Amino acid sequence: MQTDDIDYCDQAVNLRGYLAFDEKAAGRRPGVLVFHEGLGLGDFAMARARMLAELGYVAFAADMFGERRQARNLQEVANLVGDLRNDPQTLRARGRAALATLAALPQVDSGRLAAIGFCFGGAVVLELAREGCNLKAAVSFHGVLTTRMPAVAGAVKASVLVCTGAEDPLAPPEQVKAFADEMRAAAVPDWQVVSYGNTLHGFTNPAADGSMLRTALYSAQADRRSWASMRGLLEEVFRV
Amino acid sequence: MQTDDIDYCDQAVNLRGYLAFDEKAAGRRPGVLVFHEGLGLGDFAMARARMLAELGYVAFAADMFGERRQARNLQEVANLVGDLRNDPQTLRARGRAALATLAALPQVDSGRLAAIGFCFGGAVVLELAREGCNLKAAVSFHGVLTTRMPAVAGAVKASVLVCTGAEDPLAPPEQVKAFADEMRAAAVPDWQVVSYGNTLHGFTNPAADGSMLRTALYSAQADRRSWASMRGLLEEVFRV
Numbered sequence: 001m002q003t004d005d006i007d008y009c010d011q012a013v014n015l016r017g018y019l020a021f022d023e024k025a026a027g028r029r030p031g032v033l034v035f036h037e038g039l040g041l042g043d044f045a046m047a048r049a050r051m052l053a054e055l056g057y058v059a060f061a062a063d064m065f066g067e068r069r070q071a072r073n074l075q076e077v078a079n080l081v082g083d084l085r086n087d088p089q090t091l092r093a094r095g096r097a098a099l100a101t102l103a104a105l106p107q108v109d110s111g112r113l114a115a116i117g118f119c120f121g122g123a124v125v126l127e128l129a130r131e132g133c134n135l136k137a138a139v140s141f142h143g144v145l146t147t148r149m150p151a152v153a154g155a156v157k158a159s160v161l162v163c164t165g166a167e168d169p170l171a172p173p174e175q176v177k178a179f180a181d182e183m184r185a186a187a188v189p190d191w192q193v194v195s196y197g198n199t200l201h202g203f204t205n206p207a208a209d210g211s212m213l214r215t216a217l218y219s220a221q222a223d224r225r226s227w228a229s230m231r232g233l234l235e236e237v238f239r240v
Numbered sequence: 241m242q243t244d245d246i247d248y249c250d251q252a253v254n255l256r257g258y259l260a261f262d263e264k265a266a267g268r269r270p271g272v273l274v275f276h277e278g279l280g281l282g283d284f285a286m287a288r289a290r291m292l293a294e295l296g297y298v299a300f301a302a303d304m305f306g307e308r309r310q311a312r313n314l315q316e317v318a319n320l321v322g323d324l325r326n327d328p329q330t331l332r333a334r335g336r337a338a339l340a341t342l343a344a345l346p347q348v349d350s351g352r353l354a355a356i357g358f359c360f361g362g363a364v365v366l367e368l369a370r371e372g373c374n375l376k377a378a379v380s381f382h383g384v385l386t387t388r389m390p391a392v393a394g395a396v397k398a399s400v401l402v403c404t405g406a407e408d409p410l411a412p413p414e415q416v417k418a419f420a421d422e423m424r425a426a427a428v429p430d431w432q433v434v435s436y437g438n439t440l441h442g443f444t445n446p447a448a449d450g451s452m453l454r455t456a457l458y459s460a461q462a463d464r465r466s467w468a469s470m471r472g473l474l475e476e477v478f479r480v
Binding site: 192 | 407429432434437468469
């Protein structure tokens with residue numbers, strides 16, 4: 001497997017993403033974006049990119065904060081995430097910059113793209129889906145489901161998969177219900193929500209031990225199940 | 241593959257189930273019950289039993305109505321289902337009779353049992369899980385989620401998987417919410433709910449074309465996805 005840092009930009013903001021792919025594979029392959037949590041592009045999202053590369057995809061972990069900035073504490077997370085969440089147009093443009101970068105790679109089949117995201121990154125993925133980006137699938141893992149710009153009818157083309165902890169205080173049942181209502185109202189052709197019982201926020205990340213965010217806790221079971229659901233969806237949508 | 245009719249009984253009621261297994265396999269294997277829809281034990285549940293046998297399980301499709309009775313119209317469905325749904329003790333005993341029959345088969349590992357069910361059968365599966373039956377997993381496909389006997393704390397041992405259509409009028413969002421609340425209140429150690437957008441009742445059954453029940457409609461996509469989720473769960477819980 002080959003991994004590379006890739007510099008790209010959104011307006012005046014320098015972004016440094018992380019690419020992972022099988023350099024021995026021939027021909028153009030589906031490309032999958034990975035959007036990081038509120039901590040910034042770090043080991044976790046990079047590891048997921050490599051896992052996607054092992055599945056045969058060209059994976060590109062985006063940098064949403066610029067200069068690959070990392071949050072060191074919850075206050076920094078709140079600031080970095082808040083700046084983008086409060087300005088969905090900028091957030092979407094930032095996400096689109098990653099999508100365009102991935103789509104332009106010579107080893108990528110630009111007709112077969114998808115995006116996955118974790119926590120904050122889950123929200124990014126859903127924003128790109130709402131915008132009607134050229135994605136076959138959009139998968140949110142323990143992401144916030146609310147938006148300032150709900151999907152409009154007919155806009156969403158991606159198959160949407162939301163994997164959420166039933167006890168995640170960042171995506172409580174009423175938020176899940178509102179999301180389903182948004183999907184219905186927008187006549188989204190393919191969406192599904194998986195709710196894992198006894199499961200908190202951040203369930204895919206082994207580093208989530210409740211120390212930084214009390215309500216973020218790794219669950220090997222929900223991690224495995226949600227990854228399997230994602231794999232299944234990607235296989236579905238990328239089938240020629 | 242070998243298939244056999246198996247006669248068993250619950251009190252004075254004669255039941256005729258349907259067994260499917262790989263007669264060439266050696267040793268005791270996990271056993272999986274299949275509970276039929278409101279129409280009675282017919283081609284659909286039998287086909288699912290054979291699909292489970294192809295996965296390596298010993299599958300036993302139960303007869304919940306006696307003498308393998310089939311409903312010919314919605315009124316007969318309502319009568320047959322209503323008699324049992326209104327009398328959950330009898331329904332549970334009827335289900336337990338199938339479980340005991342499967343567990344006693346020489347090719348079955350009685351420590352590794354599970355149950356799946358469709359529509360009415362989904363409700364049966366959940367009743368057995370609530371009762372604390374010796375099941376590793378309980379999977380409901382487009383089943384009704386309500387009960388007259390909610391699970392009590394600590395009773396449920398099975399890993400519970402509910403696959404439901406987001407637009408199923410027999411399991412509307414408020415019912416799904418109440419079910420999740422029941423699972424929480426009963427401290428069920430493992431439960432999950434998958435909700436498929438744009439999906440009505442009866443989505444696993446190719447015969448569901450809206451003609452008998454207007455709101456029952458086959459969805460190849462939701463059928464495939466829910467079966468994959470079931471397979472994943474069975475692999476998980478039957479791992480030695």
